[in-house]
Amino acid sequence: xxxxxxxxxxxxxxxxRHEAGKxxxxxxxxxxxxxxxxxxxxxxxxxxxxxxxWKFNMLPENPAAWLMQVAKNKALDxxxxxxxxxxxxxxxxxxxxxETDNTIEQFFLDTEIADSQLQLIFAxxxxxxxxxxxxxxxxxxxxxxxxxxxxxxxxxxxxxxQKRLYRAKQFISSQNIxxxxxxGKDLQSRLDTVxxxxxxxxxEGYNSSKAGELIRKDLCAEAMRLCLLLSxxxxxxxxxxxxxxxxxxxxxxxxxxxxxxxxxxxxxxxxDRTKWDKELIKRGYYYLNKSSExxxxxxxxxxxxxxxxxxxxxxxxxxNFDRLLSLYDLLWQMKPTPVVQLNRAVVLSYTGQTQNAITxxxxxxxxxxxxxxxxxxxxxxxxxxxxxxxxxxxxxHFEKAIKLTPSDTEKKLLKEKIAxxxxxxxx
Amino acid sequence: MKEFMFIFTGPYYEDLDMSMETAQxxxxxxxxxxQDLTNKGIYVSGKxxxxxxxxxVSGKDAVVTDGPFAESKELVGGYFIIKADNIDDAVTxxxxxxxxxxxxxxHVREVQVxxx
Numbered sequence: 007x008x009x010x011x012x013x014x015x016x017x018x019x020x021x022x023r024h025e026a027g028k029x030x031x032x033x034x035x036x037x038x039x040x041x042x043x044x045x046x047x048x049x050x051x052x053x054x055x056x057x058x059x060w061k062f063n064m065l066p067e068n069p070a071a072w073l074m075q076v077a078k079n080k081a082l083d084x085x086x087x088x089x090x091x092x093x094x095x096x097x098x099x100x101x102x103x104x105e106t107d108n109t110i111e112q113f114f115l116d117t118e119i120a121d122s123q124l125q126l127i128f129a130x131x132x133x134x135x136x137x138x139x140x141x142x143x144x145x146x147x148x149x150x151x152x153x154x155x156x157x158x159x160x161x162x163x164x165x166x167x168q169k170r171l172y173r174a175k176q177f178i179s180s181q182n183i184x185x186x187x188x189x190g191k192d193l194q195s196r197l198d199t200v201x202x203x204x205x206x207x208x209x210e211g212y213n214s215s216k217a218g219e220l221i222r223k224d225l226c227a228e229a230m231r232l233c234l235l236l237s238x239x240x241x242x243x244x245x246x247x248x249x250x251x252x253x254x255x256x257x258x259x260x261x262x263x264x265x266x267x268x269x270x271x272x273x274x275x276x277x278d279r280t281k282w283d284k285e286l287i288k289r290g291y292y293y294l295n296k297s298s299e300x301x302x303x304x305x306x307x308x309x310x311x312x313x314x315x316x317x318x319x320x321x322x323x324x325x326n327f328d329r330l331l332s333l334y335d336l337l338w339q340m341k342p343t344p345v346v347q348l349n350r351a352v353v354l355s356y357t358g359q360t361q362n363a364i365t366x367x368x369x370x371x372x373x374x375x376x377x378x379x380x381x382x383x384x385x386x387x388x389x390x391x392x393x394x395x396x397x398x399x400x401x402x403h404f405e406k407a408i409k410l411t412p413s414d415t416e417k418k419l420l421k422e423k424i425a426x427x428x429x430x431x432x433x
Numbered sequence: 434m435k436e437f438m439f440i441f442t443g444p445y446y447e448d449l450d451m452s453m454e455t456a457q458x459x460x461x462x463x464x465x466x467x468q469d470l471t472n473k474g475i476y477v478s479g480k481x482x483x484x485x486x487x488x489x490v491s492g493k494d495a496v497v498t499d500g501p502f503a504e505s506k507e508l509v510g511g512y513f514i515i516k517a518d519n520i521d522d523a524v525t526x527x528x529x530x531x532x533x534x535x536x537x538x539x540h541v542r543e544v545q546v547x548x549x
Contacts, residue, residue, distance in 0.1 A: 022453060050453060054446040057456040061463035061531075062481040062511045152454055 443537025
């Protein structure tokens with residue numbers, strides 16, 4: 007048993023988190039979604055019992071099964087307590103007891119656990135819930151994050167997270183939301199919500215450089231785990247699921263190369279591509295391939311193809327910008343947002359059409375407001391002007407971006423750019 | 434070296450309003466403690482006691498009662514056997530017990546060994 011200890015903590019950590027979701031799913035299936043809180047309490051008790059026992063150098067051979075067994079026993083205890091057979095003969099009550107036990111036993115079969123987990127994901131992503139509540143509820147119930155962890159990961163106050171969870175649970179019990187797998191059109195639209203939430207969770211982990219490294223990675227890993235879980239169930243075994251999964255793989259492959267030792271963002275062009283995780287890229291291609299079965303082209307497909315394009319190039323200069331541009335054209339048609347247009351303009355500039363790129367950027371709806379409020383737009387526009395040999399305009403926009411960004415690293419980066427522009431100007 | 438028994442008393446984690454992170458942090462401290470004692474070659478064995486199934490058999494008629502229902506801080510949660518040269522050293526080892534802050538305590542007793 008001793009040799010297990012080196013990884014015991016990690017084991018317990020992941021085990022608690024992953025098993026919590028499974029256990030809550032099975033228990034809410036048994037006790038009903040309106041008893042979600044009770045299910046969470048039972049799971050909590052099971053973990054405490056585990057901690058109490060395992061601390062004496064007693065990690066079981068199969069900790070996951072051990073935990074599930076404790077949860078099952080606790081569930082049976084609760085049911086026995088609630089069931090009263092005093093009005094029946096001993097024979098009949100014994101028979102009824104046996105039947106109950108058998109019924110409960112069914113829910114602990116692997117296939118049923120998978121169903122329950124999926125149903126719980128669908129419930130947490132109920133379309134009537136606010137997006138931020140869906141995210142909090144998903145992380146709490148399915149991913150086993152504590153309130154403190156959710157707050158840390160989402161850069162929110164613990165009290166705010168508590169409020170979101172409370173609101174979501176209130177809604178679920180007041181609306182009598184049931185655990186189920188929607189059918190027909192409802193299924194597709196519910197799946198869409200699930201994709202949105204999973205991608206949101208992934209991006210929370212991927213894009214925020216403020217939260218601690220570990221918790222951010224956990225968020226990404228969790229989103230990927232749930233997406234994989236979805237793909238392994240007949241309900242979620244769909245091209246769209248694979249498109250999202252491949253997109254996450256491509257992004258996650260670059261996770262380590264995006265930050266320098268001071269936790270500052272490194273731009274794609276400057277990233278050390280040898281640090282990209284080749285195994286994840288391979289998996290990305292595998293899922294992207296699977297996502298092409300069927301004839302539905304989604305935003306996730308295009309975004310994944312764009313990410314794949316970057317992964318294909320061994321250096322930034324070798325990127326196939328023409329192909330990227332046509333992918334962005336496609337993406338713009340499906341998702342006409344300012345940020346997509348911004349990226350499209352950058353790629354356009356790399357195909358040698360910087361003047362057109364500037365025109366394109368300036369044609370974005372409400373661009374004046376965006377340039378007053380969001381530093382990204384000024385930073386990119388400045389960059390485009392610099393590339394187009396218009397140093398004065400470049401400097402103006404870099405200056406504006408410096409005023410707008412809260413990040414010191416960004417400010418430093420922008421100041422360097424101004425210096426570079428000036429040196430070209432005077433040389 | 435002599436052998437000593439550590440008898441751990443204190444509330445069970447289930448009885449404390451304890452977050453999973455705290456429980457996990459304590460479990461980790463225990464793992465580290467056992468690992469440390471094992472590395473030093475003084476850890477012999479240790480076991481938890483099952484809480485739910487305790488009975489007390491007592492009296493000249495050997496009457497069986499449920500229990501022991503001690504107060505939670507006197508509940509015996511488990512034991513270790515460790516090696517030490519003397520009681521003072523054993524007590525020093527016992528100070529590594531991770532659950533003092535949870536109201537737990539360690540009884541340190543030398544195990545009698547027959548040399549003949």
